[in-house]
Amino acid sequence: MAFDVPALRKEFPTLQREIDGHRLVYLDSGASSQTPRVVLDAMDRYYSWSRSNVHRGVYQLAEEATDLYEGARAKLATFLDADPRGVVFTKNATEGCNLVAYSWVRRQLGPGDALLTTVMEHHANHVPFTTAANELGFEVRHVPLTDDGQLDLDAARELVADGKVRFLAAVHVSNVLGTINDVAELAGVVREANPDAKVHIDGAQAVPHLPVSFRELDVDFYAITGHKMLGPTGIGALIARPELLESMEPFLTGGDMIRDVTLEGATWNDIPHKFEAGTPMIAEAAGLGAAVDLLTDLGMDAVREHEVDMAAGLLDAVGGIDGVTIHGPSDPALRGAAVSFAVDGVHPHDVGAMLGSKGVCVRVGHHCTKPLMRCLGLTATARASAYVYNDRDDLEPLVDGIEAAKTFFAR
């Protein structure tokens, strides 16, 4: 492995904590990652040195703030191999999905059209589109799963065969199953049946963990969120083809996103500013820029290699416990390091509480994927998700905690 995990862990203040005398073992980065010192420092520097608004100021502080904000956009564009004019800052991935739903899908799809999505979407990439479908009368079709928790591409081919599918909304990496979807291939399936179809990918769980090239994926929209990739909360981005953004109407309107305003109306600013109404999240952009720098330094290939190792470790250690079932692909090469599991006879909530009392943080519940839970016949799972600061030393407390829960709650 190309980076030193114990040394890296020292850069994260929260990870130095103890809980009731136990070392904190943070295995919930799928929900939100920890924040390294460099990100905190970048935000602090903005607030304590360059604090001012962006874009309109003609004094030094405002120029610095603008450079921080636009610099973060440039860093993110390079990181994702995208055109900076196609990088729109949003509050989070959810807002990116809504931008697409409001400014494209709701203005383009209607009765007779169909939207293709999958049964494994996070509510963020599900509710904006189903709500639109229910209001506007277009159809929603769902790609089902194979037994190993992957998308069934043969079924997808059948679902698009009538040529009515004009839009695809799909998740890149599942936050529950860990499955890495071949979204480029799925996009190909959709475009083969309808070359004009547009493709939107929810990359919230992909960009923190894998090398992602927007250009190579060759999709139209791609939503990400900062707080899962070592960045602060309150910032995300929608990556889009610039020419598509140019053809679209804005999502939110107001200050900053206009070119001219008269008593009667307004014309729009250039992209991406046309989609960024009001004062943006400047400190958070500075923080996200620092997070991108850190990930770039670690190298996303190395991050992925580390996570394949962690996924393998989690699958072996947790899957090896008697009475534990793992959901999602069994091959670490096909999945991320978010591993959902069920413990026979013990409710996920109780598993999570037992682990929590021993300083091990995992998520329990439906993970904002209720349709997927129904599809799997579950109401909830426990999920351990690893990131750059976890290593195999974190597996022992996890396994011990699961064993303790089994003993404590045995009926």
Added chain:
Amino acid sequence: MSLEDMYQEIILDHYRKPLNRAPSLEDEAVAVHHSNPLCGDEMDLRLRVVDDAVDAVVFDGEGCSISQAAASAMTDAVIGRDLKDALDLTEDFRRMMHGDEPARADDLKDGVAFQGVAKFPVRVKCALLGWMALKDAIETYERGASAHTVTHEE
């Protein structure tokens, strides 16, 4: 307070050997379904009423140890009580879950063991699930209806 303090032996006993856990009830007057989408708990509760009193109550469903054990202890505490009295006891339990001393500790029976849960805010709704289902069943009965579904949002 540690996890072991919350999960007292009484609670674990109810969890391991729940009272009045059954998927059906003869001559039921009301069936309600309560779910807690946040943690994925689902509960069916059935009530039989004779002479305006709780003649029988059974529950079924899926949930964590706290929700299952609290529902079990609840059934034991309310069977035989007038509907109005059962509602009053429900309110006492609800207040206890929000930190008050129970006014009817004896009547709550094993329900008092859940007092410690009040210190774990995220688990309070688990302990309340069965009691809220009972309250809803009684109110549904009093409205003259026989079924009701409730989703608890936070």
